[in-house]
Amino acid sequence: MTEKTALIPATHAAPPARFSHGVRKGNILQVAGQVGFLPAVPGQPPTPAGPTLREQTLQTFANVKAVLEEGGATWDDVMMMRVYLTDVDHFAEMNEIYDAYFEEQGLKAPAPARTTVYVGLPKGLLIEIDALAVLG
Protein backbone atom coordinates (compact mmCIF):
# COMPACT_ATOMS: atom_id res chain seq x y z
CA MET A 1 0.00 0.00 0.00
CA THR A 2 1.50 3.27 -1.15
CA GLU A 3 0.56 6.27 0.93
CA LYS A 4 -1.25 9.22 -0.61
CA THR A 5 -0.05 12.51 0.83
CA ALA A 6 -1.66 15.93 0.69
CA LEU A 7 0.76 18.71 -0.27
CA ILE A 8 -0.06 21.88 1.61
CA PRO A 9 2.48 24.70 1.25
CA ALA A 10 2.54 27.06 4.23
CA THR A 11 2.01 29.99 1.85
CA HIS A 12 -1.25 28.65 0.47
CA ALA A 13 -4.73 29.57 1.64
CA ALA A 14 -7.08 26.68 2.36
CA PRO A 15 -8.70 25.56 -0.91
CA PRO A 16 -12.27 26.84 -1.42
CA ALA A 17 -13.56 23.27 -1.29
CA ARG A 18 -12.61 19.78 -0.17
CA PHE A 19 -9.61 19.34 -2.46
CA SER A 20 -5.86 19.40 -1.97
CA HIS A 21 -3.43 21.86 -3.57
CA GLY A 22 -1.42 18.81 -4.47
CA VAL A 23 -1.24 15.10 -3.80
CA ARG A 24 1.53 12.58 -4.12
CA LYS A 25 1.23 8.82 -4.24
CA GLY A 26 4.29 6.77 -5.05
CA ASN A 27 6.15 8.57 -7.82
CA ILE A 28 3.10 10.45 -9.15
CA LEU A 29 2.51 14.03 -8.03
CA GLN A 30 -0.47 16.08 -9.16
CA VAL A 31 -0.64 19.82 -8.60
CA ALA A 32 -4.16 21.30 -8.48
CA GLY A 33 -5.03 24.31 -10.61
CA GLN A 34 -3.05 27.23 -9.24
CA VAL A 35 -3.81 30.89 -9.84
CA GLY A 36 -1.92 34.08 -9.07
CA PHE A 37 -2.91 34.43 -5.44
CA LEU A 38 -0.34 35.99 -3.14
CA PRO A 39 0.76 34.08 -0.04
CA ALA A 40 -2.25 33.78 2.24
CA VAL A 41 -2.80 36.37 4.97
CA PRO A 42 -4.89 34.94 7.84
CA GLY A 43 -8.32 36.54 7.98
CA GLN A 44 -8.08 38.02 4.51
CA PRO A 45 -9.59 36.66 1.28
CA PRO A 46 -7.20 35.36 -1.40
CA THR A 47 -5.76 38.26 -3.40
CA PRO A 48 -4.16 38.09 -6.86
CA ALA A 49 -0.56 39.33 -7.15
CA GLY A 50 -1.81 42.09 -9.44
CA PRO A 51 -4.07 42.79 -12.37
CA THR A 52 -1.49 42.09 -15.08
CA LEU A 53 -0.78 38.85 -16.86
CA ARG A 54 2.88 39.10 -15.87
CA GLU A 55 2.21 39.47 -12.16
CA GLN A 56 -0.33 36.68 -12.14
CA THR A 57 1.74 34.30 -14.24
CA LEU A 58 4.85 34.65 -12.10
CA GLN A 59 2.84 34.21 -8.90
CA THR A 60 1.11 31.17 -10.40
CA PHE A 61 4.51 29.64 -11.20
CA ALA A 62 5.60 30.30 -7.61
CA ASN A 63 2.46 28.62 -6.33
CA VAL A 64 2.91 25.55 -8.54
CA LYS A 65 6.57 25.34 -7.51
CA ALA A 66 5.67 25.50 -3.81
CA VAL A 67 3.39 22.49 -4.21
CA LEU A 68 6.03 20.57 -6.16
CA GLU A 69 8.63 21.27 -3.48
CA GLU A 70 6.23 20.27 -0.73
CA GLY A 71 6.10 16.88 -2.44
CA GLY A 72 9.84 16.58 -2.92
CA ALA A 73 9.72 17.40 -6.63
CA THR A 74 11.26 20.08 -8.82
CA TRP A 75 10.32 21.58 -12.19
CA ASP A 76 12.51 18.89 -13.75
CA ASP A 77 10.03 16.24 -12.65
CA VAL A 78 7.09 17.91 -14.34
CA MET A 79 5.70 16.02 -17.33
CA MET A 80 2.76 18.24 -18.21
CA MET A 81 1.71 21.82 -17.67
CA ARG A 82 -1.87 22.78 -18.42
CA VAL A 83 -2.15 26.49 -18.98
CA TYR A 84 -5.59 28.09 -18.97
CA LEU A 85 -5.80 31.61 -20.31
CA THR A 86 -8.88 33.76 -20.71
CA ASP A 87 -7.80 35.59 -23.85
CA VAL A 88 -6.09 34.34 -27.02
CA ASP A 89 -4.35 37.71 -27.25
CA HIS A 90 -2.38 36.81 -24.10
CA PHE A 91 -0.65 33.85 -25.74
CA ALA A 92 2.46 35.64 -27.00
CA GLU A 93 3.06 37.54 -23.78
CA MET A 94 2.51 34.43 -21.65
CA ASN A 95 5.05 32.57 -23.79
CA GLU A 96 7.64 35.31 -23.22
CA ILE A 97 7.09 35.19 -19.48
CA TYR A 98 7.09 31.39 -19.59
CA ASP A 99 10.37 31.18 -21.47
CA ALA A 100 12.15 33.74 -19.32
CA TYR A 101 10.97 32.03 -16.14
CA PHE A 102 12.15 28.58 -17.14
CA GLU A 103 15.39 29.98 -18.48
CA GLU A 104 15.98 31.49 -15.06
CA GLN A 105 14.98 28.28 -13.25
CA GLY A 106 17.78 26.45 -15.04
CA LEU A 107 16.02 23.22 -15.98
CA LYS A 108 18.34 20.24 -16.23
CA ALA A 109 15.79 17.86 -17.75
CA PRO A 110 13.76 18.42 -20.94
CA ALA A 111 10.95 20.94 -20.58
CA PRO A 112 7.51 19.48 -19.76
CA ALA A 113 4.83 19.04 -22.39
CA ARG A 114 2.12 21.70 -22.35
CA THR A 115 -1.42 22.38 -23.48
CA THR A 116 -2.80 25.91 -23.59
CA VAL A 117 -6.50 26.57 -24.02
CA TYR A 118 -8.77 29.57 -23.54
CA VAL A 119 -11.52 29.26 -20.97
CA GLY A 120 -13.53 31.28 -18.51
CA LEU A 121 -12.01 31.94 -15.09
CA PRO A 122 -13.37 33.76 -12.02
CA LYS A 123 -13.43 37.55 -12.41
CA GLY A 124 -9.99 39.16 -12.13
CA LEU A 125 -8.02 35.98 -12.87
CA LEU A 126 -6.16 35.80 -16.18
CA ILE A 127 -4.31 32.50 -15.85
CA GLU A 128 -4.54 29.14 -14.14
CA ILE A 129 -1.96 26.33 -14.33
CA ASP A 130 -1.90 22.75 -13.11
CA ALA A 131 0.88 20.22 -13.41
CA LEU A 132 1.54 16.49 -13.40
CA ALA A 133 4.94 15.29 -12.21
CA VAL A 134 6.63 11.91 -12.15
CA LEU A 135 9.44 11.65 -9.61
CA GLY A 136 12.45 9.42 -9.33
Next chain:
Amino acid sequence: MTEKTALIPATHAAPPARFSHGVRKGNILQVAGQVGFLPAVPGQPPTPAGPTLREQTLQTFANVKAVLEEGGATWDDVMMMRVYLTDVDHFAEMNEIYDAYFEEQGLKAPAPARTTVYVGLPKGLLIEIDALAVLG
Protein backbone atom coordinates in the same frame (compact mmCIF):
# COMPACT_ATOMS: atom_id res chain seq x y z
CA MET B 1 3.27 -6.61 -20.54
CA THR B 2 0.63 -4.98 -18.35
CA GLU B 3 -2.91 -5.42 -19.56
CA LYS B 4 -5.08 -2.42 -20.40
CA THR B 5 -8.68 -2.93 -19.38
CA ALA B 6 -11.78 -1.04 -20.43
CA LEU B 7 -14.05 -0.09 -17.54
CA ILE B 8 -17.69 -0.32 -18.57
CA PRO B 9 -20.21 0.08 -15.74
CA ALA B 10 -23.51 -1.70 -16.41
CA THR B 11 -25.35 1.58 -15.77
CA HIS B 12 -23.54 3.46 -18.52
CA ALA B 13 -24.76 3.99 -22.05
CA ALA B 14 -22.30 3.19 -24.82
CA PRO B 15 -20.03 6.19 -25.37
CA PRO B 16 -20.98 8.36 -28.38
CA ALA B 17 -17.68 7.45 -30.05
CA ARG B 18 -14.87 4.92 -29.96
CA PHE B 19 -13.66 5.69 -26.43
CA SER B 20 -13.96 3.96 -23.07
CA HIS B 21 -15.70 5.36 -19.98
CA GLY B 22 -12.56 4.36 -18.15
CA VAL B 23 -9.37 2.41 -18.64
CA ARG B 24 -6.95 0.83 -16.23
CA LYS B 25 -3.41 -0.27 -16.91
CA GLY B 26 -1.24 -1.36 -14.03
CA ASN B 27 -1.95 0.99 -11.14
CA ILE B 28 -3.15 3.89 -13.32
CA LEU B 29 -6.87 4.39 -13.84
CA GLN B 30 -8.31 7.13 -16.00
CA VAL B 31 -12.00 8.01 -15.93
CA ALA B 32 -13.34 9.68 -19.09
CA GLY B 33 -15.34 12.89 -18.85
CA GLN B 34 -18.60 12.02 -17.12
CA VAL B 35 -21.76 14.08 -17.18
CA GLY B 36 -25.04 13.86 -15.30
CA PHE B 37 -26.72 11.20 -17.42
CA LEU B 38 -29.05 8.83 -15.58
CA PRO B 39 -28.42 5.07 -15.83
CA ALA B 40 -28.94 4.07 -19.43
CA VAL B 41 -32.32 2.78 -20.56
CA PRO B 42 -32.04 0.54 -23.65
CA GLY B 43 -33.51 2.19 -26.72
CA GLN B 44 -33.62 5.65 -25.16
CA PRO B 45 -31.15 8.50 -25.65
CA PRO B 46 -28.98 9.53 -22.67
CA THR B 47 -30.98 11.76 -20.31
CA PRO B 48 -29.56 14.13 -17.68
CA ALA B 49 -30.66 13.56 -14.08
CA GLY B 50 -32.36 16.95 -14.14
CA PRO B 51 -31.92 20.53 -15.20
CA THR B 52 -30.30 21.73 -11.95
CA LEU B 53 -26.63 21.88 -11.08
CA ARG B 54 -27.30 19.82 -7.95
CA GLU B 55 -29.00 16.98 -9.78
CA GLN B 56 -26.36 16.87 -12.49
CA THR B 57 -23.41 17.12 -10.11
CA LEU B 58 -24.60 14.30 -7.89
CA GLN B 59 -25.32 12.08 -10.89
CA THR B 60 -21.92 12.93 -12.36
CA PHE B 61 -20.25 11.88 -9.10
CA ALA B 62 -22.20 8.62 -9.20
CA ASN B 63 -21.07 8.03 -12.76
CA VAL B 64 -17.40 8.71 -11.95
CA LYS B 65 -17.65 6.45 -8.91
CA ALA B 66 -19.14 3.62 -10.96
CA VAL B 67 -16.16 3.72 -13.32
CA LEU B 68 -13.69 3.80 -10.41
CA GLU B 69 -15.37 0.81 -8.81
CA GLU B 70 -15.44 -1.08 -12.08
CA GLY B 71 -11.64 -0.74 -12.02
CA GLY B 72 -11.25 -1.75 -8.38
CA ALA B 73 -10.63 1.81 -7.17
CA THR B 74 -12.35 4.10 -4.69
CA TRP B 75 -12.49 7.87 -4.26
CA ASP B 76 -9.45 7.52 -2.01
CA ASP B 77 -7.34 6.50 -5.00
CA VAL B 78 -8.23 9.60 -7.01
CA MET B 79 -5.34 12.01 -7.52
CA MET B 80 -7.04 14.59 -9.72
CA MET B 81 -10.55 15.76 -10.45
CA ARG B 82 -11.11 18.00 -13.45
CA VAL B 83 -14.34 19.90 -13.10
CA TYR B 84 -15.78 21.65 -16.13
CA LEU B 85 -18.56 24.12 -15.47
CA THR B 86 -20.37 26.31 -17.97
CA ASP B 87 -20.93 29.29 -15.69
CA VAL B 88 -18.62 30.99 -13.18
CA ASP B 89 -21.70 31.77 -11.09
CA HIS B 90 -22.06 28.03 -10.40
CA PHE B 91 -18.72 27.79 -8.57
CA ALA B 92 -19.97 28.42 -5.02
CA GLU B 93 -22.93 26.07 -5.33
CA MET B 94 -20.82 23.34 -6.92
CA ASN B 95 -18.35 23.63 -4.05
CA GLU B 96 -21.14 23.19 -1.49
CA ILE B 97 -22.40 20.09 -3.26
CA TYR B 98 -18.82 18.85 -3.66
CA ASP B 99 -17.99 19.26 0.02
CA ALA B 100 -21.18 17.67 1.25
CA TYR B 101 -20.75 14.74 -1.12
CA PHE B 102 -17.19 13.96 -0.09
CA GLU B 103 -18.04 14.47 3.58
CA GLU B 104 -20.73 11.84 3.13
CA GLN B 105 -18.40 9.48 1.24
CA GLY B 106 -16.08 9.42 4.25
CA LEU B 107 -12.71 9.71 2.52
CA LYS B 108 -9.87 8.07 4.42
CA ALA B 109 -7.05 9.46 2.27
CA PRO B 110 -6.39 13.14 1.50
CA ALA B 111 -8.80 14.71 -0.96
CA PRO B 112 -7.70 14.70 -4.61
CA ALA B 113 -6.28 17.77 -6.29
CA ARG B 114 -8.73 19.62 -8.53
CA THR B 115 -8.88 22.08 -11.39
CA THR B 116 -12.10 23.90 -12.24
CA VAL B 117 -12.50 25.82 -15.47
CA TYR B 118 -15.42 27.23 -17.41
CA VAL B 119 -16.05 25.88 -20.87
CA GLY B 120 -18.78 25.17 -23.34
CA LEU B 121 -20.68 21.90 -23.00
CA PRO B 122 -23.48 20.36 -25.07
CA LYS B 123 -26.87 22.03 -24.56
CA GLY B 124 -28.51 21.16 -21.25
CA LEU B 125 -25.33 19.98 -19.53
CA LEU B 126 -23.96 22.12 -16.69
CA ILE B 127 -21.06 20.04 -15.45
CA GLU B 128 -18.56 17.46 -16.64
CA ILE B 129 -15.92 15.73 -14.50
CA ASP B 130 -13.04 13.40 -15.25
CA ALA B 131 -10.62 11.79 -12.86
CA LEU B 132 -7.17 10.24 -12.67
CA ALA B 133 -6.55 7.59 -10.02
CA VAL B 134 -3.45 5.76 -8.86
CA LEU B 135 -4.19 2.48 -7.11
CA GLY B 136 -2.29 0.38 -4.63
Next chain:
Amino acid sequence: MTEKTALIPATHAAPPARFSHGVRKGNILQVAGQVGFLPAVPGQPPTPAGPTLREQTLQTFANVKAVLEEGGATWDDVMMMRVYLTDVDHFAEMNEIYDAYFEEQGLKAPAPARTTVYVGLPKGLLIEIDALAVLG
Protein backbone atom coordinates in the same frame (compact mmCIF):
# COMPACT_ATOMS: atom_id res chain seq x y z
CA MET C 1 16.91 7.72 -11.37
CA THR C 2 14.64 7.34 -14.38
CA GLU C 3 15.54 9.48 -17.33
CA LYS C 4 13.09 12.04 -18.71
CA THR C 5 13.26 12.23 -22.47
CA ALA C 6 11.94 14.90 -24.82
CA LEU C 7 10.03 13.53 -27.81
CA ILE C 8 10.67 15.61 -30.89
CA PRO C 9 9.29 14.20 -34.14
CA ALA C 10 11.25 15.33 -37.21
CA THR C 11 8.00 16.57 -38.76
CA HIS C 12 7.22 18.97 -35.93
CA ALA C 13 8.05 22.67 -35.84
CA ALA C 14 9.79 23.90 -32.71
CA PRO C 15 7.17 24.64 -30.05
CA PRO C 16 6.28 28.36 -29.68
CA ALA C 17 7.69 28.32 -26.15
CA ARG C 18 9.95 26.34 -23.85
CA PHE C 19 7.92 23.14 -23.79
CA SER C 20 8.28 19.72 -25.40
CA HIS C 21 5.88 18.15 -27.90
CA GLY C 22 6.09 15.11 -25.68
CA VAL C 23 8.03 13.71 -22.76
CA ARG C 24 8.57 10.21 -21.49
CA LYS C 25 9.80 9.16 -18.09
CA GLY C 26 9.71 5.51 -17.15
CA ASN C 27 6.46 4.08 -18.49
CA ILE C 28 4.59 7.42 -18.55
CA LEU C 29 4.38 9.35 -21.81
CA GLN C 30 2.65 12.71 -22.12
CA VAL C 31 1.86 14.26 -25.48
CA ALA C 32 1.51 18.05 -25.50
CA GLY C 33 -1.53 19.66 -27.08
CA GLN C 34 -1.32 19.01 -30.81
CA VAL C 35 -3.16 20.91 -33.50
CA GLY C 36 -3.61 20.38 -37.22
CA PHE C 37 -0.32 21.85 -38.38
CA LEU C 38 1.24 20.27 -41.45
CA PRO C 39 4.81 18.94 -41.22
CA ALA C 40 7.09 21.90 -40.61
CA VAL C 41 8.75 23.63 -43.56
CA PRO C 42 11.96 25.41 -42.53
CA GLY C 43 11.59 29.18 -42.70
CA GLN C 44 7.81 29.06 -42.90
CA PRO C 45 5.30 29.62 -40.11
CA PRO C 46 3.20 26.63 -38.95
CA THR C 47 0.29 26.06 -41.34
CA PRO C 48 -2.92 24.11 -40.63
CA ALA C 49 -3.68 21.17 -42.92
CA GLY C 50 -6.77 23.03 -44.09
CA PRO C 51 -9.74 25.03 -42.90
CA THR C 52 -12.05 22.07 -42.33
CA LEU C 53 -12.58 20.07 -39.17
CA ARG C 54 -11.81 16.85 -41.07
CA GLU C 55 -8.47 18.06 -42.38
CA GLN C 56 -7.40 19.45 -39.03
CA THR C 57 -8.57 16.43 -37.03
CA LEU C 58 -6.75 13.92 -39.21
CA GLN C 59 -3.57 16.02 -39.15
CA THR C 60 -3.86 16.38 -35.37
CA PHE C 61 -4.13 12.59 -35.03
CA ALA C 62 -1.02 12.23 -37.21
CA ASN C 63 0.82 14.71 -35.01
CA VAL C 64 -0.16 12.96 -31.78
CA LYS C 65 0.81 9.61 -33.29
CA ALA C 66 4.23 10.93 -34.34
CA VAL C 67 4.95 11.95 -30.74
CA LEU C 68 3.77 8.59 -29.40
CA GLU C 69 5.98 6.74 -31.86
CA GLU C 70 8.95 8.94 -31.03
CA GLY C 71 8.55 7.67 -27.46
CA GLY C 72 8.14 4.03 -28.43
CA ALA C 73 4.40 4.00 -27.85
CA THR C 74 1.37 3.26 -30.01
CA TRP C 75 -2.29 4.26 -29.85
CA ASP C 76 -2.85 1.10 -27.80
CA ASP C 77 -0.82 2.59 -24.96
CA VAL C 78 -2.96 5.73 -24.75
CA MET C 79 -5.05 6.00 -21.59
CA MET C 80 -6.62 9.41 -22.14
CA MET C 81 -7.36 11.71 -25.05
CA ARG C 82 -8.34 15.29 -24.31
CA VAL C 83 -10.18 16.78 -27.25
CA TYR C 84 -10.68 20.53 -27.37
CA LEU C 85 -13.17 21.80 -29.91
CA THR C 86 -14.26 25.37 -30.50
CA ASP C 87 -17.86 24.64 -31.43
CA VAL C 88 -20.42 22.25 -29.92
CA ASP C 89 -21.85 21.79 -33.41
CA HIS C 90 -18.62 20.01 -34.41
CA PHE C 91 -19.13 17.17 -31.92
CA ALA C 92 -20.99 14.75 -34.20
CA GLU C 93 -18.65 15.24 -37.15
CA MET C 94 -15.56 14.92 -34.96
CA ASN C 95 -16.93 11.65 -33.57
CA GLU C 96 -17.43 10.28 -37.07
CA ILE C 97 -13.87 11.17 -38.03
CA TYR C 98 -12.62 9.82 -34.69
CA ASP C 99 -14.36 6.48 -35.09
CA ALA C 100 -13.29 5.98 -38.68
CA TYR C 101 -9.70 6.86 -37.83
CA PHE C 102 -9.42 4.43 -34.93
CA GLU C 103 -11.23 1.74 -36.89
CA GLU C 104 -8.58 2.15 -39.56
CA GLN C 105 -5.72 2.13 -37.03
CA GLY C 106 -6.82 -1.32 -35.88
CA LEU C 107 -6.50 -0.90 -32.10
CA LYS C 108 -5.72 -4.13 -30.29
CA ALA C 109 -6.26 -2.78 -26.76
CA PRO C 110 -9.42 -1.07 -25.45
CA ALA C 111 -9.92 2.47 -26.71
CA PRO C 112 -8.59 5.25 -24.46
CA ALA C 113 -10.84 7.29 -22.20
CA ARG C 114 -11.70 10.74 -23.54
CA THR C 115 -12.94 14.14 -22.45
CA THR C 116 -14.26 16.64 -24.97
CA VAL C 117 -14.84 20.26 -24.03
CA TYR C 118 -15.42 23.47 -25.97
CA VAL C 119 -12.88 26.23 -25.54
CA GLY C 120 -11.25 29.09 -27.37
CA LEU C 121 -8.31 28.30 -29.65
CA PRO C 122 -6.07 30.56 -31.73
CA LYS C 123 -7.76 31.90 -34.88
CA GLY C 124 -8.14 29.31 -37.63
CA LEU C 125 -7.72 26.27 -35.38
CA LEU C 126 -10.79 24.09 -34.77
CA ILE C 127 -9.36 21.24 -32.72
CA GLU C 128 -6.54 20.48 -30.28
CA ILE C 129 -5.78 17.09 -28.75
CA ASP C 130 -3.37 15.92 -26.06
CA ALA C 131 -2.80 12.41 -24.78
CA LEU C 132 -1.48 10.50 -21.79
CA ALA C 133 0.00 7.05 -22.41
CA VAL C 134 1.21 4.30 -20.12
CA LEU C 135 3.64 1.91 -21.76
CA GLY C 136 4.64 -1.65 -21.00
